[in-house]
Amino acid sequence: AWSEATGGWDVGISKGTLTNGANYKISGLPPGEYHVNVYPLNYQDDYYRVELTNSDIQNLHFPLKNLKNMICGTVYGLKNGKRAQISAWSEGTGFNKTIVMTGTGDDIPYTISQVKPSSDYRVQFSGFGYPLQVYNNHTSEDEADLINVNENVVSGIDFVVYSETKTISGTVTFPDSAVLGDMAWIDVFSQSTGSDGAAQVVLLDGNTANYLIKGLKEAPDFTVVAWGKQYQEQYYDQQTDASKATYVNTSDNILDNHIDFDLTPGATISGTVFEKGLPVEGLQILALSDKTNSFGGATSLSDGSYIIDGLDLADDFVIKTQKSGMAPFYYHEVSTTRDEKLATRVSTLNNHHPAGIDIQMDILESISGTIRDENGKSLSGIWVNVWSDLQQSGEGLYSSEEGTYMINALPKSNDYKVSIGEHAALIYVPEEKTNVKSGSSGVDFTLRRAYQLTGVVSNIVGKPIVKAEVELYSNLENFYVWTKTDGSGVYNIQCIPSGLDYALSIISPKRSSYVPYNEVGLSIVMETTTNNKIQKDIVLKSASFLSGYIYKADKTSPIMNAIISIYSNDQQFSAVGTTNEKGYYRINNIPNANDYAVSVTTEHYEKTVKTDQAAGTSVDFILETGSSLSGKVLEQDGAPLADVLVEVKSLSAHFTGIQRTDMNGSFTVNGLPRFLDTGYEINDFVVTIYPKNYAEQSQGQKRVGETVTFVCKQAKITGSITDSNGSPIPDGVVVAVKIYKNVSQGGFVTKTGVASDGTFTIEGLVDDTNYQLKIRIFNSKISGNVQWVDQNQNGVLGRTNAGVFMTGSSVEVRLSGSWDD
Known part of the structure; x- marks a missing residue:
């Protein structure tokens, strides 16, 4: 129950028995209008809207309503007497349901009734002797087509199955140390078809046992592996690494009846688990090797001891254990650690049975909180994860029925990230909080509807x-x-x-x-x-392409890495491609149009454009060597200026090129066109430089082949600022100076801060040029916090009264008003 108006909320869990005529109770609510919802897994969701006053509401009953939605389909090819099952499940709602069927030799219609509405259902067929099949004709649930079950009936979820005829068989030889009753398992799986099978063998006499796996598909890539609780995992043929296994081919004419295995006793790792110095029973201990992909597990006994057997020979086993709601503990030879990177690797190479691998667990700190939605309703079943980069430790769990969570046994740290993960993604937007301290409570989340x-x-x-x-x-x-x-x-x-x-x-x-x-x-x-x-x-829509070749002037030498740009005004579509080592380009997936402008740009050749080109055609280019403009950028004393950005632009040719000066102040911009398509020579190139700490400069009406020289002068305006009393800038007050061109409005050029002693310097200005000054004051009570400087170097409130100051001037500004006005 929750109230939007008051924020009141609580959760009740129904019981299987009645007490005073009721089996749920929600208490501690302030008066207000409430939404009371019930979320039964196998029935329809339902709700009431009630007004809670100063008296209790009793007998607010929820008669559960059966679900109406259904998933229907047909299974084709299930043989007479064969048992199989159809399963449907939704991760978003947590709902799942399975029906069982027996083959009759005919097509079998099926219905999974009373399905909870959701848009992410997966449906799976499985049966002994049949490969796993996930709708629609997939072998993995990750590849399944999602089924939207929001209508009353979803039909056509069909499966075509057939009984397989291939077999794999062989002999399992047990070691001399084996005793009667020892067991081993053989698993087979084909990645290409999804066909699989298994067999169990029991040693009843001597040291061998035979196995037979029926009902397999024809496939060239069956992986066969034998394993046992106390035996080393072994892949056919005599391999411990799955990547080195020899595939068994059931699609050829050779019988696969000698797929044999010689089992060897696996290595063991043993020890004891303690908590606060006392042995702990019932904990799961895992051993994992990255080098061999070997892993095993065991459960601690009443005295805290464990033994993990059937392991490969490896020198990098990581041993870990954990309790529910706690971050894992890793074995270290000196002191148990929470960081897997610091764990001591256990070797089974020389000593095949290392013992004394003990783990000491200590209860540390926790992080807790509550999860609600935007209406204040508590949310259960939401996955919460915590992680510390500093400690390389963390853990996750689901929120309780009351929407609360508590993650214990965390190392002390102040950088935990607490996040709501993808398990909530079907309904709510994930959230996270950073730099959370261990030991924190009240780390609450309000999740937005997704x-x-x-x-x-x-x-x-x-x-x-x-x-x-x-x-x-x-x-x-x-x-x-x-x-x-x-x-x-x-x-x-x-x-x-x-x-x-x-x-x-x-x-x-x-x-x-x-x-x-x-x-x-x-x-x-x-x-x-x-x-x-x-x-x-x-x-x-169906797409077309544009392609072609780009050659040099000799018409045979290809140009590599030329940039091809296309644009259709009719389709408002553009795309870019490049040529390969043969000078070839192809731009696919473009709309059909007849007005494409195709342009070629490359460093040493003229930019060339062809207009009104049709999609689906070949557009070739023969490029002429481009022309250039060059020059130098120097300081006033003749010293070169390096790394200055130079731009060359022509409006008539729609051309722009850039370059930077070298250590000698020189630049050359290549690939410039000399003539327009009309045949006229281009004479409107504008060369602009952008030097640091100097004014921007331009020279225009240039032709290719010309040389341009720029001389940069250090032009600046300096000065100081006081108030009307001549007082310097007090502590805490910030003053900035902006400089403008001498125009009636706009014309901003640059700005600078004023030093604590009241002085300022504005550099990068054009020599022999007049400017206007604007002063901005922060954190002061002065009457006008924005003032212009008039010709008498006094502060005024309007730009109409602003004076002009030539570069090289020193302006001693006296503001209007005092700092404390």
Whole structure:
């Protein structure tokens, strides 16, 4: 129950028995209007709106309502008497349901009824002797097509299965140390088909046992592995590393009936787990080796002891243990650590059975808080994670039914990041808090409702486009996500915060040719969504291309790394490409148009443009060697100025080139065109320099081949500032000087701060030029905090009375008013 007006809230958990006619109770609420919601997993959500006064409300009953939604389909090919199951589950709601069926030899319709509404269902078929299959024709749940179950009935979720006919068999040889009753398991799996199987063998006599795995598909890449609790994991043929395994090929005509294994006793690691000096029972201890991918685990006994067996021979085992709600502890030979990087690596190479690998656990500090939504309602089942970079330690857990969380056993630190992770992403926007101190309580979160954007990407005839790249981002919300469409052309982006400036772009997969889709200014807010969701289907238009070759003037030598730019005014579309070592370029996925302007830009050749080019054609260029403009940038005494930015621009030729001066102050801008398309020589080149601590300069009406020289003079205006009493700037007061060109309005040039002694210097000005001064005062009670300087060097309030000062002047400014006015 929660009240928007008062912020009152609490949670009650229903029980299986009635007490005084009720099985739930919510107490401690202030008077107000309340939303009372119930969220049963296997029934419909329901709510009441009630007014709570100064008396209790009793008998507010929730008759549970059956779910109405259904998932339906047909299983084709399940053999008579074969048992199988169909499972459907949603990560967003936590709902899952499984039905069991037995084959009749005919097609079997199925229905999974009473399904909770959600847009992220996965449906899976499994059965002994049949490969795992996830809708739609996938072998991994990560690749599954998501099913939207928000309508009453979703049908057509079909599976085509068939019983496999291939077998793998062989003999498992146990070591001499084995005893009767020892067991081993053999697993097989094909990555390409998803077909798998398993067998168990028990040593009943002698030292060998045979196995047979039936019902496998034809596949060239079966991995076969044998393992046992006290035996080293072994891949066929005699390998301990899965990457070195020999594949078994069931698609050829050779019988796979001698896939044999010789088991060897695995290494063991043993020790005792203590907490505050006392042995601890029931803790899980894990051993992991990165070098061999070997791992194993054990549970501590009543005396705290454990033994992990069946391990590979390796020198890098990390041993760790942890309690629920605590960060893990790692074995260290001197003192237990919380940082995996500091853990002592345990070796089983020389001593195959290291003992005394003891772990001492100490209870440290905790971080706790409460998670609510924007209405103040507590949120349970939200994953909370904490992490310290300094300690390289952290842990995560789900919030309780009351919305609270507490993560214990954290090393003392002040840099913890507490975050709400992706488990909440289907409903709420993730949040995080940084620089949280261990031992903190009240680290609370108020989660914003998240929105969902989904749709189908197809071509103009309605065919879904698979694996199209979908990108959504917002600068204001600092949000970005990238995904691909699934096998049905569906994209689904969740966990989107409310925003008004989203940009959505969709690019077809590399092997397809469609025009990219781009949309800006997309609003994703409550008013534009239905049930917090936007359905946006996109149709991509068929695309074309432009291609061609770029050659030097000899018409045979290719030009590499030339930049090709295209633009269509009709389609408002532009794109860029480059040439390869053969001078070839191709720009794909462009709209069909006949007005493309295609331009070529390269360092040593003239920029060339061809207009009104049609998509789908070849546009070749023969480039003439470009001309140049050169010159020098010098100081007043003739010393060169290095690293000065030089810009050459022509309006008539639509050309801009840049360069920087070298250590000798010299520059050359290459690739300049000499003539316009009309045949007239270009004579409007403007050369502009941007030297640091000097004024910007330009020289115009230049032709290619000319030499331009710039001389930079150190022109500046200096001065000092006092108030009307002649008092210097007091502590805490900040003064700035802005300088403007001598015009009636605008004309800002630069600014500088005034030193604590009241002096200032403005550099980088044009020599023999008049300027106006504007003074800005901060943190002072002076009557006018913005003043211009008149011709008498006094402060005035308007620019109309401002004086002019030539570079080289020293201006002793006396402001209007005193600092303390």
